[in-house]
Amino acid sequence: MTINRRLGVLHGVRVLEIGHFVAAPFAARILADLGADVIKVEPPGGDPVRQWGEQIDGKSLWWSVHGRNKRCITLNLKTERAQSIVHALAAQCDVLIENFRPGQIDKLGLSPETLRRDRPDLIIAHISGYGQSGPYRDRAAFGAIGEAIGGLRHLTNHRPGASDLPPVRAGVSIGDSISGLYAVIGILAALWRREGRDGDRSAHTIDVALTESVLSLMEGMLPEYGALAKIKQPTGGGIATAAPSDAYPTADGGWVLIAANSEPLFAKLMGLMGREELVGAQGFRGNQERVENVAAMDALIADWTRSYGTSALIDKLTQADIPNSKVYTAADCASDPQYLHRGMIQSVDDPAFDGPVTHVGIVPRIDGENGVRWPGPPLGAHTREVLHELLAMNDAAIDALRADGVV
Amino acid sequence: MTINRRLGVLHGVRVLEIGHFVAAPFAARILADLGADVIKVEPPGGDPVRQWGEQIDGKSLWWSVHGRNKRCITLNLKTERAQSIVHALAAQCDVLIENFRPGQIDKLGLSPETLRRDRPDLIIAHISGYGQSGPYRDRAAFGAIGEAIGGLRHLTNHRPGASDLPPVRAGVSIGDSISGLYAVIGILAALWRREGRDGDRSAHTIDVALTESVLSLMEGMLPEYGALAKIKQPTGGGIATAAPSDAYPTADGGWVLIAANSEPLFAKLMGLMGREELVGAQGFRGNQERVENVAAMDALIADWTRSYGTSALIDKLTQADIPNSKVYTAADCASDPQYLHRGMIQSVDDPAFDGPVTHVGIVPRIDGENGVRWPGPPLGAHTREVLHELLAMNDAAIDALRADGVV
Numbered sequence: 001m002t003i004n005r006r007l008g009v010l011h012g013v014r015v016l017e018i019g020h021f022v023a024a025p026f027a028a029r030i031l032a033d034l035g036a037d038v039i040k041v042e043p044p045g046g047d048p049v050r051q052w053g054e055q056i057d058g059k060s061l062w063w064s065v066h067g068r069n070k071r072c073i074t075l076n077l078k079t080e081r082a083q084s085i086v087h088a089l090a091a092q093c094d095v096l097i098e099n100f101r102p103g104q105i106d107k108l109g110l111s112p113e114t115l116r117r118d119r120p121d122l123i124i125a126h127i128s129g130y131g132q133s134g135p136y137r138d139r140a141a142f143g144a145i146g147e148a149i150g151g152l153r154h155l156t157n158h159r160p161g162a163s164d165l166p167p168v169r170a171g172v173s174i175g176d177s178i179s180g181l182y183a184v185i186g187i188l189a190a191l192w193r194r195e196g197r198d199g200d201r202s203a204h205t206i207d208v209a210l211t212e213s214v215l216s217l218m219e220g221m222l223p224e225y226g227a228l229a230k231i232k233q234p235t236g237g238g239i240a241t242a243a244p245s246d247a248y249p250t251a252d253g254g255w256v257l258i259a260a261n262s263e264p265l266f267a268k269l270m271g272l273m274g275r276e277e278l279v280g281a282q283g284f285r286g287n288q289e290r291v292e293n294v295a296a297m298d299a300l301i302a303d304w305t306r307s308y309g310t311s312a313l314i315d316k317l318t319q320a321d322i323p324n325s326k327v328y329t330a331a332d333c334a335s336d337p338q339y340l341h342r343g344m345i346q347s348v349d350d351p352a353f354d355g356p357v358t359h360v361g362i363v364p365r366i367d368g369e370n371g372v373r374w375p376g377p378p379l380g381a382h383t384r385e386v387l388h389e390l391l392a393m394n395d396a397a398i399d400a401l402r403a404d405g406v407v
Numbered sequence: 408m409t410i411n412r413r414l415g416v417l418h419g420v421r422v423l424e425i426g427h428f429v430a431a432p433f434a435a436r437i438l439a440d441l442g443a444d445v446i447k448v449e450p451p452g453g454d455p456v457r458q459w460g461e462q463i464d465g466k467s468l469w470w471s472v473h474g475r476n477k478r479c480i481t482l483n484l485k486t487e488r489a490q491s492i493v494h495a496l497a498a499q500c501d502v503l504i505e506n507f508r509p510g511q512i513d514k515l516g517l518s519p520e521t522l523r524r525d526r527p528d529l530i531i532a533h534i535s536g537y538g539q540s541g542p543y544r545d546r547a548a549f550g551a552i553g554e555a556i557g558g559l560r561h562l563t564n565h566r567p568g569a570s571d572l573p574p575v576r577a578g579v580s581i582g583d584s585i586s587g588l589y590a591v592i593g594i595l596a597a598l599w600r601r602e603g604r605d606g607d608r609s610a611h612t613i614d615v616a617l618t619e620s621v622l623s624l625m626e627g628m629l630p631e632y633g634a635l636a637k638i639k640q641p642t643g644g645g646i647a648t649a650a651p652s653d654a655y656p657t658a659d660g661g662w663v664l665i666a667a668n669s670e671p672l673f674a675k676l677m678g679l680m681g682r683e684e685l686v687g688a689q690g691f692r693g694n695q696e697r698v699e700n701v702a703a704m705d706a707l708i709a710d711w712t713r714s715y716g717t718s719a720l721i722d723k724l725t726q727a728d729i730p731n732s733k734v735y736t737a738a739d740c741a742s743d744p745q746y747l748h749r750g751m752i753q754s755v756d757d758p759a760f761d762g763p764v765t766h767v768g769i770v771p772r773i774d775g776e777n778g779v780r781w782p783g784p785p786l787g788a789h790t791r792e793v794l795h796e797l798l799a800m801n802d803a804a805i806d807a808l809r810a811d812g813v814v
Contacts, residue, residue, distance in 0.1 A: 009597060009600040013599070030592065034596050052627070053648070054631040054634075054637055061630035061631050062630060062631070065629070065630055134748035136744075144646065144664060145664055145666060145732040148733070148735055149740075150740075151736070151737065151739075152577055153654065153662075154735060155577055156577045156578070158575060163570060163572055164656075165569065166644040166654035166655070166662055167662060168563055168641070168643050168644050169644055171639060172559075172628075174624060178585070181585070181592065182588065182770050185588065185592055185771055186771035186772075186773050188592065188598075188599060189416045189771075189773060190773060191595075191603060196419075196598060205773070207771070208772070211745070212770050212772075215740060215746070215770075216770040217579055217581060219473070219579050219580070220468055221579075221740070223468035223764050223766065224461040224469070225738060225741055226468075226754075227461075227764060227765070228468070231736045231737045236572065236575050237572075241459070241460070245551060247555070248573065257551060257560070259549050259552060323549055325552040325555050327555045327560045328555055328558050329558070330558065330625075330628045330637075331632060332556075333558050333622060333628070333629065333632075334632055336556070337541075337543075338618070339622070341540070342541050344622060345629065357633060357634060358630050358632065358633025360619075361619070364613050365538070365613070365615070365619075366596060366612070366613050367611055368612075368614070
């Protein structure tokens with residue numbers, strides 16, 4: 001059969017999102033980006049992200065991206081009628097994704113058992129700070145704390161002794177995003193088990209913890225500690241096992257990444273700096289000596305880079321074929337020729353702002369497709385459409401629900 | 408039908424990995440963790456990660472985790488016979504994943520077109536620094552540079568003016584891992600499109616770029632720049648829109664995260680510090696004033712936290728019900744009761760080290776399963792088994808390939 005590719009490879013999958021903040025909504029957005037029909041349930045007050053970050057007329061710009069490609073309905077889940085509607089909707093969905101505190105959906109009458117009474121093969125994905133079981137399961141999930149418990153915060157710092165400032169956080173909720181990506185993986189794997197070759201036609205449950213999602217990226221940290229009692233330490237802007245490789249300052253206050261840790265690249269860099277005598281000199285002989293001598297060597301390189309403006313330095317390094325890059329800001333990303341060529345910077349018309357909003361393109365790119373269907377919708381924009389289409393409710397019935405504060 | 412759950416939900420999916428370093432092998436490991444039969448092709452010298460990080464007798468501890476649950480075969484892809492073997496293996500695989508520079512597999516006689524001659528519905532996932540098209544496609548992919556171009560490095564830094572040190576890098580290859588997760592999402596979505604309800608029985612191609620994977624996590628950065636020309640700036644250990652929330656120093660040189668940015672939590676914290684007079688005082692009235700006054704306020708809090716050892720401080724904060732956490736090191740992760748309860752810290756017997764190696768458990772957890780099947784195998788450990796099982800080669804034929812340097 002022919003698929004309408006413009007609809008995305010997940011066309012035909014329907015997802016009910018009872019999510020808020022970042023992790024579950026981000027996961028559902030990835031599914032929506034790939035073509036799933038995502039129905040996002042919000043309380044009548046809306047997901048708080050609608051007011052997060054920079055706003056225009058009280059409307060968050062981030063929401064335009066975070067809510068895109070979904071259908072948004074409101075339901076006051078404290079009412080029994082709304083809970084019945086969730087049951088009826090879930091019966092027509094392949095997947096339910098939620099990120100309440102563990103156990104909270106059961107208290108709302110939406111336990112997996114009751115939901116699966118109407119839809120026995122419903123795939124349910126839970127995202128939480130610490131997981132659905134264990135002694136910490138009821139603790140509040142703060143992204144920053146989850147990243148710390150996952151081991152990431154300790155490693156995101158200058159080398160021990162280099163600074164009195166605290167370890168830093170990436171300026172984004174990276175732990176939430178990573179757990180969202182893992183939830184998508186769990187959902188899609190479960191869909192394949194349910195419906196793929198030799199599918200089992202059964203329900204599956206995904207239990208993603210923010211802490212565990214971060215911990216799973218820590219590479220050699222656990223095995224090295226287990227075998228050698230070695231506690232992995234941060235390395236600032238550098239890499240523990242290769243030097244020089246770091247961000248170096250420029251005359252205009254910018255930073256340029258230089259990766260010149262192979263012997264030929266190091267020799268090229270020293271040549272460019274007019275310091276050929278350091279090639280093969282003590283403290284610079286081979287990667288291992290340079291790693292041990294990294295502070296002194298980086299200071300030498302920084303003295304040199306500081307005498308050039310950012311673009312002059314990049315030109316010099318590029319001409320010498322030494323891997324380098326500006327440390328991109330939002331402005332650099334938005335004007336990068338490669339991103340523009342690949343449709344990764346898109347102008348999406350958003351009626352909420354009476355004009356185009358800059359969106360990131362769709363990742364992962366499948367079969368070359370990269371089209372955003374629509375921006376984050378206004379609160380409750382699809383309540384009537386969804387209740388009519390999926391539950392065959394007429395306008396009068398929906399008006400009654402609205403009058404009673406159910407939707 | 409009944410599934411043997413111990414085999415994982417992806418039991419029945421076969422993946423050919425022609426990957427090296429981090430991104431493609433990490434993606435394939437996630438698939439293997441979930442039960443796919445992953446056949447990893449290595450050159451006779453092996454994937455360099457076999458020697459990365461801390462080692463015992465020349466064997467990387469990280470490899471025990473990075474290579475786990477896969478079958479490892481060697482093939483010298485510069486020989487035509489090895490290329491024919493890849494064709495024959497791919498014909499029996501659902502998915503091929505690779506992270507050579509774009510175009511390199513074509514030069515090895517392994518173009519998508521020729522591979523699909525024998526397996527018309529082969530799903531192919533490419534991971535590269537900048538993607539398979541566009542002006543930068545041929546540039547070398549360095550993880551650190553990809554993270555910078557994705558916008559992450561700029562945001563992983565102290566607040567502007569707070570430090571002369573460069574922006575930092577997480578001590579792990581986070582850009583590679585994130586692109587690996589996206590590749591898994593692409594592969595599973597394509598499998599569902601191929602074989603799920605209304606499946607199209609067709610090939611699909613996934614094109615994941617490290618830079619784009621990072622950029623996709625930048626939340627409001629692009630829309631805020633596009634609409635307001637606002638360039639998102641780093642916020643050190645804090646959060647741009649909430650205070651106090653940061654890591655604070657302790658008497659024994661540790662760091663404790665404190666998230667007390669709501670009014671009741673801030674009042675509790677000031678009470679604990681004996682500074683009740685600051686609640687409602689100028690510069691501390693509400694989150695907005697605290698965000699503007701964050702440097703002075705954090706200095707006050709740090710003066711107080713520095714007078715306690717790490718565990719005494721944590722006890723005090725926990726008793727007062729103020730969200731907090733130690734900044735976990737490897738040692739903290741390995742002994743955390745929640746991780747231990749959920750099987751996230753596992754002892755996996757590894758013959759390469761004559762004993763157990765500490766592994767992270769499997770993420771995402773599906774249907775409660777969390778068992779590692781086997782640790783990263785020795786180089787070529789499964790060459791004979793795979794060539795026999797999939798291509799019906801006998802021992803003499805395999806010995807001949809070995810004698811000729813093909814395997």
